[in-house]
Amino acid sequence: MANCHKLFLKFNTLIALKSKQKERLRVSRNAIRDRIRRYFQNKQNGFFPKFHGQGSLIMNTIIEPLDREFDIDDGIYLKVEAKPIQSVSRLHQWIWEAINGHTKQNPIDKQTCVRLVYAGQYHLDLPIYYIIEGQTPYLAHKSKGWIKSDPREFIKWFNEKADNDGQLKRIVRYLKAWSDYSKGDLPSGLIFSILAANNIVFDERDDIALYKTLLNIKSSLKRSFVCYRPTIPADENLLEDYSKTNKDYFLEQLGSFIQSAEKALDEKTSQKDACKAWQRHFGEDRFPFESYVNTEEFIENRFSIDIRYELKIDCLVSQQGFRPHSLIEMILSRLPLLRGKNLKFYIVDCNVPKPFQVKWKVRNVGEEATRRDQIRGQILNDSGNHQKNESSLFHGAHFVECYIIKDNICVARSRIDVPIKFPE
Template identity: 80%
Template sequence: MANCHKLFLDFNAAIALESNYKKTLRKSRDAVRDKIRKYFRDKQNGFSPKFHGQGSFMMNTIIEPLDGEFDIDDGVYFKVEVEPLQSISTFHRWICEAINGHTKQEPIDKQTCVRLVYARQYHLDFPIYYIIEGQTPYLAHKGQGWIKSDPREFIKWFNSKVDQDGQLKRIVRYLKAWSDYRKGDLPSGLIFSILAANNFVFDERDDIAFYQTLVRIKSQLEQNFACYRPTTPADENLLEDYSRTKKNYFLGQLGSFIKSAEKALSDKSSQKDACKAWQSHFGKNRFPFESEEFIEDYHQVNIRYNLKIDCLVSQKGFRTHSLIQMIFNKLPLLRNNTLKFYIKACNVPKPFQVKWKVRNVGKEAIRRNLIRGQILNDSGNHQRIESSEFYGSHFVECYIIKDNVCVAWSRIDVPISD
């Protein structure tokens, strides 16, 4: 059986938001919160807004969509003693006025929120609530009036389902990435989160857990095509408005994905065939293709000699440095440097053959489809010239082959900074 667990983890790293980006988004969100607070302080109308993040950003299931633009939901709460006399449109207008001018594009007043757009990057959605202490919040819906809704409760429910390994959150990201790639009538992230949480099957391997969860989701929907919201507004069927065409499309896509997953997990499938099966639903440019080779597949391994490799890092206008010394001194390895890997010490008696492996790791390597990992013959000078083109935790390995046996091995990590 092909094992694509590590590739799924690489895929997760490629689609999940990076921590530095999350910090930037929180900073942007907090700046808008301050602007809204100031607006109501200056207005002195008796309202003092509080905030609570909601949605996939708070649940840590958010992904980077293919079109590059995603949304962050930040609830604006007004604590009151009774239902406000002001109209819902008034509350929407106040928020629009508070954030107007923060970005080049004017705020968009939608039915359930006010949207602030950061051009070609992301947008912040501000749903508005009033809350009486000890009661369920009410959402300001321009079409339906004040309706009971508590997204905070949903986050608590979802987190109660999350496993220690974080596999459920990864599975939700995989489902969202599938929907993002298909660009068809597949469910929203909220529906996928509920379906995954209710049908989650844990396994030590993500590929198996994902497959088994897909099977359970399809089985549940075939028995009863429904997805009930587990929190306020309770028992709302989020699939109720699906047409027969949309329902059949979703079930058909689930069935197709399950067949591909079965092929990928079959004992008859090679690692490459398994990768192709997963790529047909996640996309060739996103799901990594396993190209790594291993020395034991080509030679018997009997390590009985010493081998040490190093790397000379050179950049125009700067002195050459040893990569080992740079790592020891905690100096960053930047992009666009020339890297010359070489054998620093070796006690294998000649003659012998030298082979190398360069492995790129991380989101940028997956995005560029340059994971690599093939075993390459040495050109004859016991050196390997590379360049630090993009960031990630890469590595290079060197093998000494004597009498068709790998008798020495060495590795050096290549942590290229962003």
């Protein structure tokens, strides 16, 4: 099984917004805040706006998109004792006037916010809320009027779902990067954040965690194609307006992504082909490519060692039309092990009292193994019959090891060399 965990961590550093960029955004955002404060002070309309960052920048799930034009959100909160007498449109107009002229492009008055565009860089969305002490904020929506909405609660909800290692936030970034690279329309970052948080499967490796999370998301959407906002406005289905075309496209792309992930994680897939499988959905120029990664694992790093029992393994070498031979007997008889043979490694003798676990390691060595990206060396669980089936694919001084694990301790181990030769 190709292990792309380290490549995913590298990918995460490539797509995540850099600390210097974040600092520039904060400086720019603070300048806008000051400008809005001055506007309201000069207008003397009785409002003293407060601000609260929201969205992916505050949640630390923001990515740098391929077109380099990302968005950040900064909520404007008007603390009042009662619902403002001013209309939603009037408040939108005030914010528009406050920031107009700050950039070359005029602000854009949208349904849920006023957008300030920094051409070729990013845009800043400014939603407007009124809030009465101890109550839920209301968002100024141009077509729906004042609607209950509290993005601060969503941030709290998401952070409570997040793990200390940051894997959930990385998974959200990977999903956003997939959406960013996709030619069609995939869900928003908000939807992906909810789907990921509700379906996350944590794992030591990001590639496995992403695959299992994708499976859960697909299974959930197959049961019911919905994505409910977990906070106010309550019971809002963010996928409600999806057309059948968009729904089918999303599920089709999700299925394709899962198929590529399965190929990348297949035991027979090389590191090179695993990278290519992920690149199909993230881009060749974006997802790191590494033709060879040393994936060898060592039993000493996973379990305590106390060899107190006997273990012996052998290998049955067979080919259609020929009688099977013991690999140990072949080596003693100096018979060559050629390519194209079927190899069945099995336990010959073991005096470890049950119950116990059996684990195997197959290690390929040599120039051809490196060229084929088939060095391998991961420690894998036994399939249940105390056997390991392989093939003599290419030349090299390979070996197979077997371990017996009891009470989380390696109590027996055995090794057999597998010297595969070119035919004479």
